[in-house]
Amino acid sequence: MISLRNVYKVYHRGTSEVRAVQEFTLDVPDGAFAAVIGPSGSGKSTLLHLIGCLDTPTAGEIELDGMDLSRLSSNGRAELRARQLGFVFQKFNLLPNLSAVENVELPLLLAGSARPDARRRAQAALRQVNLGDRMLHRPAELSGGEQQRVAIVRALVNDPHVILADEPTGNLDTVTGEQVIRLLKELKGQGKTAIVVTHNLEIAADADFVVFMRDGRRVESLERTSQGGRE
């Protein structure tokens, strides 16, 4: 369960104050698939960074499975990112000097896996997304869709509880975007909690939650009923 209680994130730009997230409260149950929608600058990505331990809230509480994230040290947050969180970015964010398989095995190594085991698991994960023949290619040698698939595999390879995706189809054409959407939808069947910031209505349509944000606030939310409708 991910719980946010009256969370604020305030940035200071010179003398001005920017409230990226404010009065934000949300509960995302385990295994839920949540979509966050809103205009640019509404605080969606900041919200994702806060949940993903990349940033700390100015005020309020964020809990992951009952653990208060704001109390974690820098190392503790890094540990959590390595073991329980998986990130998918709009710009893929693969390390350019490493091959696809090396990019995928990196979270495993950071989490303490032995190199042979990490390599074996990374190769298996890449084969599952039909990238078995592209493993030794560097990001620059892969198409956008292939890069994003590698990024998704990297996010999932450590078997994290939570997947956080920030506009995962934002840089992809329709066809490759659909491949990525299909991969994300598969997460629903794997019992993982996923929070996806998106403009893509197809992703939102399949979400258990849809949260609308504006000016850093949660302005509306829709929840899928047990019958499949929205309320």
Add this chain to the structure above:
Amino acid sequence: MKFNLTALAWRDIQSRRARSWLTVLGVLIGVTAIVALISIGAGVENAVLKQYADIGYDVVLLIPRVGISRPATATTQESVKPAKTVAETPPTESVDMQAQTVDATAPIPSESVDPEFLRARVPAIVDAGQIGTTVLWVTSSEVSGFPRVSAPSQGFLRKFPGLLGGYEIAQGRGFDPVADNEVVLGARIATNMGVEVGESITIQDASFTVVGILVPYKGSRGAAAISGDAGEALGAAQSEALATSVGGAGAEIIRALTNTDDTVFVPYEQAQAMWTDRSLSTMVAARIRQGVSVVDTVAQINAVLDAQGISMTPISTQAIADQVQRTLGMVKTVLASIAAIALVVGAVGMMNTMYTSVLERTRSIGVLKSIGAKDRQVLGLFLIDSGLMGLIGGVLGLGVGTGLSFLGTSFLAGLMGVTSFSPVFTPGLFIGVVGFSLLLGCLAGAWPAWHAARLDPVEALASE
């Protein structure tokens, strides 16, 4: 830690190959300079100190003071060597001086002290001998000139051959103690004069038979030559050197004595008898008993000389070697400091490279952090990156520096006429240089690495 930072750092180095190699080059130049200068310096020091080791550190040289008089403090009459200057001493008086006396009330600086008298007065002295040196007009059937003429006593030849570069006879024999007008020639002067054993040469107006030719000297090249011009001779060198510093003079005298290639040797007694008007400058060498303090013995010798009003300065080979070592040490320090500046410049270049690398890889640092890299792992990654470049520069610099040292010593050996001179490498130099390069790399990368580790992941991910 199972996460292999070194492999990742190596990938980063390879990804910016040209810049990495240029950075390594900066370290390489500094290390090369340090290795070459230290090993060549140690080689020079070894070569010089070997000369003193061959002579022995238990030898004291009594060198006449040129142009400096010392008032006598003795009140008793002592039996000493000539109690007057060379110019005043008629040739006939120089053979048996035991009857000469010193008038303590009218102090006239004496030229030299009798070795046997010195031994008798300073019990710590086990051996003593004397040698006269001058520059004379020497003629063979082919050429003529002013070479150095050395006149060692039999005692000197027997007990202090090291002071004459070993005095090893290559052809013929040494002096016959009872024969007159015999000479032994240094290797090169014999060649230059075109004479062989059994042939005659003329010194001043007297004819001498060449009875022996020495083995070529293995140390430094001689300065005097018989090619027609008067070269640098011991007497002149002695005067100049003494006017400056005692330690320097000692070193210069030993250098001139041991270098026998351009020297004509005649027996001391005959030289005393024949050329007192040529300012035959006499030195005395004394060997000190093992286990006795050299400093104390030098003080005793000084006291005896003072008491007799003899104008000589005792210098131990140990003191000369120490002085030489100190001087060389200073030179080495200055050279190593200059080389170290080159290395520091290389380190600054590396810091620049690393900082640029951090700026370029800011986004990657954000990615690393987003997938779970801890601050210390990011710090380690950049430290290893810069440390690796330092290490590579150090190892390559060591190789290039070693090669350069051999080239440098060959060049210097040619320049100095030294045959047995090679750079000195110690395990300490190898380990020290490589370790220092690694440390320097890490230090140069420390600030950029710290900067990288402290980057905010969100800001890092937002960078382009």
